[in-house]
Amino acid sequence: MPGTLTKKLLLLIGGIFLLNLVVIMLIGTSKMSAVIDASKSTGYKEKLGEISRLLEEQDKRLRLTRMEEAYLKDFQTIALKSIAATFSQDGPELTSLYLIDRDGTVLFPDSPLDLPPELLHRILAAGQPGQENVSNSDGGKSWIIYRKFSPWNWTILYRLPYQVKYAALGAFKRTVLPLIVAVGGICLLLLYWLIKRQLQPIQHLTVAASAMAEGNYASTLPVLSNDEIGLLTRAFEKMRLKVHEQFGELRLKQEIFEKLTGSAKDGIIQLDHQGKVVFWNQAGTVIFGYSREEIMGADLYRLFPDTAPDQVRGLFPAFHESGYDHAGGGTLELEAVHKNGSRLFVELSLSSFELNGLMQSMAVVRDVTARKQEEERMALMSFAMERINELVFLVENSSRFQYVNEAACRALGYSRDDLLERRITDIDHGFPQEKWPEHWLELQDKESLDFETVLTRQDGSSFPVSILTNYFEFNRIGYSFALAVDISQQKQMEEERLQFERQLMQTQKLESLGVLAGGIAHDFNNLLAAIIGHSELTKRKLSPESAAVNNLNQIEQAAERAADLAKQMLAYSGRGKFVIEPINLNQLLEEMLHMLEVSISKKAVLRLHPYAQLPAIEADATQIRQVIMNLVINASEAIGEKSGIISITTGCMDCDESYLKNVWLNENLTGGLYVYLEIADTGCGIAKDILPRIFDPFFTTKFTGRGLGMSAVMGIIRGHNGAIKVYSEPGKGTTFKILLPASDKPAEIFNGNPQDEEWVGSGKVLLVDDEESVRGIGVEMLKELGFVCLTADNGREALEVYRREAGFTLVILDLTMPKMDGEQCFRELRVIDPEVKVIISSGYNEYEVSQKFIGKGISGFVQKPYKLSALRDAIKGIVDPDV
């Protein structure tokens, strides 16, 4: 039987049928027995009645004959025949009818009546009809019913064995039961057929449902009827088609899901409401090393045993309950442990959904170890990119910035967003937009360019940069990656280097020239000292009216010019006589004004613009006069034969170092208050090509000049730690601006005190000089001044003399000497006698000397070649300072 339902229905119906059959049989048998009893009783009463009526009829006919006795036997015979004929068709019951006469003789039939005598006697004696149940001799039972026919005193008796009486019941059982069974069987078969037929659509549905359960949704269901099952079939077919379609979609989605999850590089993990793994894709195995079978049902936390497990565990309860948590809305980076024990970094994204009333979680896990390392590298790179001092630009082919680093923003003064909206041409004003395509093509061609340009800040200021740009393509888009270095400092340093080099060269030149000039002047001064000294001593010895006096005067004048020349040379070399004292420049100019006016061209007008509150400067007034004189005369010569104005202006200004950088002679000048002297003319100006050379020694544009004037100016100013600015425009004029540090000391009245030529001292003086001529004239001058003079030609000898001859008032010490120079000799003398008074005598200026002996206790300085007056002043200041 194919269908369980059919089987069940048939079993049910069959069971019900059998139960009904048994009940029907039981009840039917009982009821039928009762009915049979009643029926038999009624029926046999009727039969007894009929037989009785038949007998009555015959008895009536007998009486009609009015010959009863004659006809009695005949009519009894007729009656018996009639009864036999009438009831002969009763079949087996015939033998059960008995007609018994009063004596108990059985008249009909021929067979005896097997009844107990008592019962027979009782029946024969009974006047009324009756029924009895009796036992048969064969052990069976019989039912008897009887009635008396009184006219003939006959008893009519029916005896029915139970099997006869209840033959119908037996027949019913024998006939009806098989019939019922047969009919029931047929009904069951019919039911089976009907059920099968009716359930055929259900079987089809079952088959289709089984097929659907096995995944086959393609089999079509025939609609065999329009009844409820047909409607069900149609609905099921509709459902099948829908399910087929939906399962197709579902299978497609499943396939897509499996391929998505299977091909996903990220681990996709589904967690149940307890945080147990219920789904695990291949990527999960690749990432963590656990197969799906190994991890299913496991706690997710085992993947993160050491990565703040409490933190990880704490994520899930609230997350599962609410579906929201910081873990659900974002991504966690956790350190996980691979099955093989290795560590890896994963990115864990959690999301939740409800499934069958329980919160489920989906964790998407991505192995970010490489990415994290890459990110760290990138972060490091980015960090480095943001931290480097170089300006980084990523520029697209439209010249628009794609990326700028912090240094670029900082250097240009733009915010990053502001800068990213601009183009390279917005910050490189020297790079017009129309040249960009050409630049781009060149960059594409060469792939790398190295150039310098000037970038403009947001505030309009600019700075030079050196740019190294590289061309590359990313995602088929060309980019220029430029690394710019602010070379302002480099430029400045370069400039400064150049300046330094120039200055160095100038210095070296000056040094070399100074050394040369100094050497010449030194020797020259020694010679001139002898000439002048001897000339003066000769004149002392001659009478004033002697004709030789004039010659001696000429010799002295020539020697003095030569001394001036030597002084110029020393001034250029910075080693000229240098008597530093606070002076008022305005006052100095006032004193020189007349001399200046007579020195310049008559067509030139000299105008003086003194600044009233001019601070003093610490300077050598002689050299400053020389500077003023040189510059004014040059201005006059620049004006030449034309009319012009020479303006002399003084003032003071605060100069910072940057201002001082663009000056001549910047040798570590420090910022501060400076007094300036500006001498401007409206002359021909200086051509730019010769402007750098105007301070070179022996460079002159004049036919008569020696080319040492401007060199001397520069040397003097350099010697005063000052600076020179030159502004010149050919055809319009030139301005020289002399900057000299302002002094905080008040200016001394430069009054040119009259020399006390009559002063004479006393004591013993040690004159130390390697130059014999100097020692000679020196001894002579010291004698003139009242001193006893001992000499030494080097420092060592001087020490010996000083130790041997005590009581020296002072020591006049040359610096440059063989064996032991003046500096070492001074230190030794101080060792011998800390109170020793030493006057340094040198061709170098005082400043230079004081720099060497600063704080070391020298008592004075006299620059060679010195006159008697200069020597007297130097000694007088030591021996008799109160005078």
Added chain:
Amino acid sequence: MIRRVRMSLLLLCLTLFGFTAGAAEPPKKILYIDSYHPDYLWSHDILAGIRGVLDSHNDIELSVFYLDTKRNKDEKFIQSVARQARQLIDSWHPDVVISADDNAAKYVVAPLYKDHPLPFVFCGLNWDAEAYGFPAENVTGMVEVCLVTELIETLSRFSTGSKVGYLASNTLSERKELENINKRFQLDFDERLVENFSQLKEAFLELQQNNDLILIQECRSVEGFDHEEMIAFVKNNTQVPTGAMQKYLVHYALVAFAKVGEEQGEFAARTALRILNGAEPSSIPVAENKRARIFLNTEIAHQLKIKFPIDLLEVSTFVNEGLFK
């Protein structure tokens, strides 16, 4: 499936149509023309026999028309009812007509429908149908004869001799009856045909004197006949076994062999059915009645001291039991 259902419905409709068409055929019509009237016992018995056969045939429609010629012997009347019978036949269009007794044959069948396409079955014709030209192409039936021989043999069991007296009314039919008996059985009867009741009683007494047994025929039609008186007369005056052959005479004789009207009716009906089933009337021979109902008169038997034998008792009816038991 729908196509199959439609086909089934079509076949069912066709079947029902065919059945309805078959059932729509009109029933066969049989017209029974009785010569007498409904209350006439003989007519009653014949019609009972006809109905006993035809009642089981639902496709037969039976119509009865009484000529009532027993109570109306006027020729005009008879002709008139004969025309009515014809009109009925022409209007009702029976398929077979059954006629009972002689007047129907005489006034309707023979003159109007002999050799007519309409088949006729007669019954109750006394002794011989040839008088009406029967059988014919469309006419057959059963003639009515008396069981004379059987009656005489029964009476002989109680008589002392074999001489037979014959008592009847002197009417045309009784004369014809006697003629037919004589013609058929060629017996030597002591015949007495009487006109009135006195002659009847007288003839009865006279015949007993000369015969061993007496056959009593129709005698009730004699003038002055009185039934009760007749019963009393025969009870007191019967001396020899007497016999009768009509049911209405059982009270007057010791034994009566009464003809059975039902036998006539049953035969006529069966023959009509055969004709309706296709048999030609001419192919069906004319039959005679065979059955009789035996009545025993215990009063007369007691008078004659006759004890009926048991075999006769078993097949007979006592007159005083009631004729119609």
